[in-house]
Amino acid sequence: MHVLIINGSPRVKKYSNTDKILKKFTDGLVSEGNTFEQYEVSDRKQWDSIRKAFSEAENILMAIPLYVENIPGLLLEFLETVTPRKNDADIAFIIQGGFAEASQLRCGEEYLEMLSRNLGCEYRGTLVKGDNFSIRFFEGKKQDMVTGPYQRMGEIYGKEGNFFGEECKAFAGPETFPPHMRVFLGIIFNTVGKIMFNKIARDSLGCKEPLDLRPYGT
Numbered sequence: 202m203h204v205l206i207i208n209g210s211p212r213v214k215k216y217s218n219t220d221k222i223l224k225k226f227t228d229g230l231v232s233e234g235n236t237f238e239q240y241e242v243s244d245r246k247q248w249d250s251i252r253k254a255f256s257e258a259e260n261i262l263m264a265i266p267l268y269v270e271n272i273p274g275l276l277l278e279f280l281e282t283v284t285p286r287k288n289d290a291d292i293a294f295i296i297q298g299g300f301a302e303a304s305q306l307r308c309g310e311e312y313l314e315m316l317s318r319n320l321g322c323e324y325r326g327t328l329v330k331g332d333n334f335s336i337r338f339f340e341g342k343k344q345d346m347v348t349g350p351y352q353r354m355g356e357i358y359g360k361e362g363n364f365f366g367e368e369c370k371a372f373a374g375p376e377t378f379p380p381h382m383r384v385f386l387g388i389i390f391n392t393v394g395k396i397m398f399n400k401i402a403r404d405s406l407g408c409k410e411p412l413d414l415r416p417y418g419t
């Protein structure tokens with residue numbers, strides 16, 4: 202099959218985690234004899250081309266990062282300009298986020314099932330997975346450790362044309378962490394995590410103040 206892939210991230214391609222995930226996913230997709238074309242919603246110059254491709258595609262895959270518990274505002278803005286299909290196309294989704302517990306992606310997942318109907322497409326499932334914050338800060342093998350498993354998911358989608366199978370469901374990982382893990386992670390976040398986040402903010406993002414600065418706080 203030929204798949205129209207739309208990266209729904211507002212981040213430009215170069216910095217988009219979703220794009221790095223798609224690189225591995227499409228390796229798997231192509232290895233099963235499929236072809237694809239990919240567009241970026243972050244590039245407004247592509248919007249006309251995406252709308253045209255959307256109106257003609259038989260198989261559509263939208264890959265979406267979670268932004269504040271649901272889909273990014275820029276993607277919503279784009280979707281409002283799309284003419285719905287007449288139930289003559291299949292649509293599947295990849296939804297991914299920074300936090301590891303799958304439970305917080307479920308609201309977005311439900312929304313996407315509803316979105317399929319609003320777009321006049323046949324729903325072919327959503328591949329859900331968190332724990333992806335770090336992708337853009339890693340390179341090479343370290344990045345591959347996070348993105349690599351998506352290759353297998355690309356193979357499955359390439360064979361089945363959907364994400365309904367058990368292996369895709371299990372890909373989501375833990376729904377919620379057990380209580381002892383939450384306590385442990387709370388300690389890590391407030392100690393080592395705090396130092397690491399401040400270092401990333403300072404060295405990679407040019408942040409000049411500590412992340413918990415409250416200039417207007419009392």
Ligand SMILES: Cc1cc2nc3c(=O)[nH]c(=O)nc-3n(C[C@H](O)[C@H](O)[C@H](O)COP(=O)(O)O)c2cc1C
Pocket residue numbers: 210211212216217218219220266267268269270271297298299300301305331333334
């Ligand atoms: C403004 C903003 C809001 C975010 N909100 C969430 C969130 O609610 N839940 C989550 O798991 N990750 C959240 N993230 C993390 C992103 O989903 C994650 O880093 C993702 O891999 C980004 O993909 P992208 O680089 O393709 O945009 C947020 C990131 C940003 C910048």
